[in-house]
Amino acid sequence: MEAENIDKTKEKSLNFIELAVSEDLAAGKNGGRLSTRFPPEPNGYLHIGHAKAICMDFGIAEKFGGTCNLRFDDTNPVKEDVEYVDAIKEDIHWLGFDWGDRLYYASDYFPKLWDLAVRLIKEGYAYVDEQSSEQIAEQKGTPTQPGIESPFRNRPVEENLDLFERMNKGEFPEGSMVLRAKIDMASPNMHFRDPIMYRIIKHPHHRTGTQWNVYPMYDFAHGQSDFFEGVTHSICTLEFEVHRPLYNWFIDRIADESYRPRQLEFNRLNLTYTVMSKRKLLQLVKEGYVSGWDDPRMPTICGLRRRGYTPESIRNFVERIGYTKYDGVISVSLLEHSIREDLNMNANRVSAVVNPVKLIITNYPEDLTEEMVMDNNPERPEAGTHTAPFTRELYIEREDFMEDAPKKFFRMTPGKEVRLKSAYVVKCTGCKHAADGSVEEIYCEYDPLTKSGMPESGRKVKGTLHWVSVKYAHKAEIRLYERLFDVENPADEKDRDFRELLNPDSLKTVTGFIEPYLADTAKVGDRYQFQRIGYFCVDKDSDSNRLVFNRTVSLKDGYKPQQ
Numbered sequence: 001m002e003a004e005n006i007d008k009t010k011e012k013s014l015n016f017i018e019l020a021v022s023e024d025l026a027a028g029k030n031g032g033r034l035s036t037r038f039p040p041e042p043n044g045y046l047h048i049g050h051a052k053a054i055c056m057d058f059g060i061a062e063k064f065g066g067t068c069n070l071r072f073d074d075t076n077p078v079k080e081d082v083e084y085v086d087a088i089k090e091d092i093h094w095l096g097f098d099w100g101d102r103l104y105y106a107s108d109y110f111p112k113l114w115d116l117a118v119r120l121i122k123e124g125y126a127y128v129d130e131q132s133s134e135q136i137a138e139q140k141g142t143p144t145q146p147g148i149e150s151p152f153r154n155r156p157v158e159e160n161l162d163l164f165e166r167m168n169k170g171e172f173p174e175g176s177m178v179l180r181a182k183i184d185m186a187s188p189n190m191h192f193r194d195p196i197m198y199r200i201i202k203h204p205h206h207r208t209g210t211q212w213n214v215y216p217m218y219d220f221a222h223g224q225s226d227f228f229e230g231v232t233h234s235i236c237t238l239e240f241e242v243h244r245p246l247y248n249w250f251i252d253r254i255a256d257e258s259y260r261p262r263q264l265e266f267n268r269l270n271l272t273y274t275v276m277s278k279r280k281l282l283q284l285v286k287e288g289y290v291s292g293w294d295d296p297r298m299p300t301i302c303g304l305r306r307r308g309y310t311p312e313s314i315r316n317f318v319e320r321i322g323y324t325k326y327d328g329v330i331s332v333s334l335l336e337h338s339i340r341e342d343l344n345m346n347a348n349r350v351s352a353v354v355n356p357v358k359l360i361i362t363n364y365p366e367d368l369t370e371e372m373v374m375d376n377n378p379e380r381p382e383a384g385t386h387t388a389p390f391t392r393e394l395y396i397e398r399e400d401f402m403e404d405a406p407k408k409f410f411r412m413t414p415g416k417e418v419r420l421k422s423a424y425v426v427k428c429t430g431c432k433h434a435a436d437g438s439v440e441e442i443y444c445e446y447d448p449l450t451k452s453g454m455p456e457s458g459r460k461v462k463g464t465l466h467w468v469s470v471k472y473a474h475k476a477e478i479r480l481y482e483r484l485f486d487v488e489n490p491a492d493e494k495d496r497d498f499r500e501l502l503n504p505d506s507l508k509t510v511t512g513f514i515e516p517y518l519a520d521t522a523k524v525g526d527r528y529q530f531q532r533i534g535y536f537c538v539d540k541d542s543d544s545n546r547l548v549f550n551r552t553v554s555l556k557d558g559y560k561p562q563q
Contacts, residue, residue, distance in 0.1 A: 015322060015323045016266075017056065017060065017235060017264050017266055018063065020233075020264055021233055021264075022064070024232070030232045031258075031259075033066070033232055034060075034061060034064050034065070034066025034067070034232055034233065035067050035069065035233070036057045036060060036061045036066065036067075036069070036233050036234075037057065037231050037234070038069070038071070039072070039073045039106075041072070041076070041080070042074055042082075042084040042085045042206075043076065043084060043278065044084060044278040044293075045084065045088075045091075045294075046087070046088055046300065047276055047278070047281065047298075048276075048300075048301065048304065048314070048335070049268055049271075049276045050091075051095060051269075051301055051314050051318060052323075053235075054091075054092055054095055054097060055315055055319075056235055056266065056323060057235055058092075058097035067102060068099060069102040069231065070089070070099035070103050071103075071104040071105065071106065072088070072104075072106065072107075073218065073225070074105050074106055074205070074207065075106050075215050075216050075217070075218065076201070077201060077205040078201060081206065082206050085206075087293070090302075091301040095311045096315065104225075106216075107208050109221070109224065109228050110211075110212060110216075113220070113224055113225075114168075116224060116254065117179060117198060117216075117220075118164070120197075121157060121160045121164060122161070124182065125181060125253065126160070126180065126181050126182055126197060127150075127152060127153055127179070127180060127182055128160050128167070128177055128178070129150045129153075129178050129179075130177050131151075132175065133175065133178075140185075140190065141185070141193065143188070143190060146185060147185035147194075148185065149185050149194075153194070163177065164179055164214075167198070167213065168213050170213040172200060173200070174199075174200045175199075175200070178196045179197045179198035179214070180195065180196055181195050181197050181249075183195070183249065189242070189246075192245065195217070195219055197216060197219075198214045198220070199214065199215065200213055201214070219247070220250060222234075223247040223248075223250050224251075224254065226261040227254060227260070230259070232261055232262065233261065233262055234264070235265075235266065236263065236265055236266075237266060237267070238265045238267055238325070238327055244263045248263070265325070266323040266325070267324045267325065267327045268327060269330060270327065270329045270330065270489075270491070271299060271329070271331075271332045272330070272331050272489060273332050273485045273490075274332065274484055274485060274490070275299075275485070275491070275498060276299065281293070281300065283499070287499075294306045297482075297507065299484075301314075306537070306540065307481065307537060307552050308343075308536065308550060309339050310343075310346075313335075313338040313339040313341070313342040313343075316341070317334060320338065321334065333557050336557060337557070339535070339553055340535065340555070343527055343529060344379060345379050345380065346377075346527070347528050347529045348376040348528055349374070349376060349377060349378070349531050350515060350517065350518040350530060351466045351467060351514070351518075351530075351531055352476070352478070352512055352514045352518065352530040352531075352533065352536070353395040353397055353466070353467070353468050353473075353514075354478055354510055354530070354533060355510065355512070356396070356398065356512065356513055357396060357398040357401060357440075357441075358394070358395060358440070358442070359393070359394045359396045359442045360392065360394075361392050361393075361426060361444055361445065362429065362444070362445055364391075364446055366392050369389050369391050369471070369472075370423075371387040371389060372388050372389075372452065373385050373386075373422060373453075374388050374421075374422050375422075387517070388422070388515045388516070389472045389516065390420075390423050391470065391471045393469070393470040394420070394467040394469055395468045396442070396465055396467050399411075400412055400465050401428075403431060410463040411463045412428045412442065412463070412465065414429065414431075416428060418461055418462075418464065419461050420464075421464050421467065421531065423467070424448070424450050424451055424452075425450035425459050425461055426444040426445060426447070427444055427445055427447075428443070428444045429443045429445055430443050431443060447459075469515070472516050473514065474513065474514050474515075474518075475513060475514075476512055476513070476514045476519075477541075477547070477548045478509070478511070479507060479508075479539065479549065479550050479551065480509070480551050481551050482505055482507070482508075483503055483506065484502065484503060484506050485502060485503055486504075487501050514547070522538045522547055523538060524542055525537065526538045527552065528549075529555075532555070533555065534551050534553060534554040534555050535552040535553050535555075536549040536551055537550050
């Protein structure tokens, strides 16, 4: 009985895809073998939605002791590029998954797919149609009205074989002919109404060159590639659910009882304040709205990586949101929570002033420099400490001073005390204004008995401010990123061009000051918490003369879209 309860608990912890796989394995289907695949098209960079699919495809194989192939569905040479292939491999490895020696391409199977298409022609399941794409679409009918059969539907087999061969030899222009499956033009499933299997494309392929002039459509190539590879579970997103009967129809032409792949679908990931369409993301890149596919505002995996996200934070996020059979929109705040949670435990705390104003401690010796001890990460004492030089003149955040402050303003204001972090308690005595009326310098006095670690260091004050010594400060370029779009769900704005919805303040670049420890140790990709400001990552634009930091996320979710 106890063992039964344990099994039931384990079953409950499985999502519906895992449960289906578990049941298939228990039933001994496909010889008790599990093989999945991740099948990206190499026509763009992967985004956070693909990360969810990667975690499912590779994760379920790991969980049940199976294998996962990486297969590039490279059936449209016009849009594909080796650059995308390399980037996709890098992203998958970065997320922590590996395909071993199981790297495949749909183009590996072009000869087999061709042979299968020829066989289907011979068996009366396929024919060459010479109508235009507009005519074919018009004759397809509607979900409530049957389609009209093509006038070429019943042409002789030998004529179909001859035309198909000549299509591949390049004798006909693009768009003049297609190969269609002959299924049922009256089927309630629109995908069964003689779907296109091959079209003419006269463009060199990144792997096969000019060998082919006809290329298979996704619905024909995908399931057959699964079959050729021995894939047992073809896991995809919900938009392919309506394609599943066609997937099975093609599989029925080649499978027997010993083995057949099974298609399963889960909900795709949609995030607030962004778009997931590769077409739209490509537009943003090509039209210069962002600096590239890895722009830190992009929802691409490489963009998130450059912004400072970790593989663990993305995998934890995917695990949190789970897999269902219902599409919805996930708040980007949940993704931001995942990276905050990760970096809170793993990022060192450092001092950086983003919007500086000078603070002068009038009673502090002009020639004195003290080294103040700073905790690297209070969440992990084993992370140790570092020292920061403390001098008479410091930079603090301009927002931390208010000349005429309300009662509950617990930062620096004339007549009130605050603590300078890991240093002294100081009392503000006034300020100096520039010609334009802005505050140019702030003045205060320190109490030498309140130094961190001294008897009076525990004096109660309500505010603690971070700081950087003017004498030892290093300049840094700091890029303050916000969400890419102004509206919560751009997809809902049907009557507006999505580019009109972009947030004009999604990037603000400022020059700030950082402490020497950070300047001396920061390397590209390193992540830090700028105390009291947020989490930041060293950008790849940094070099020996300039450090560039990207804001990964603020310390708290305080984002408010424009009204």
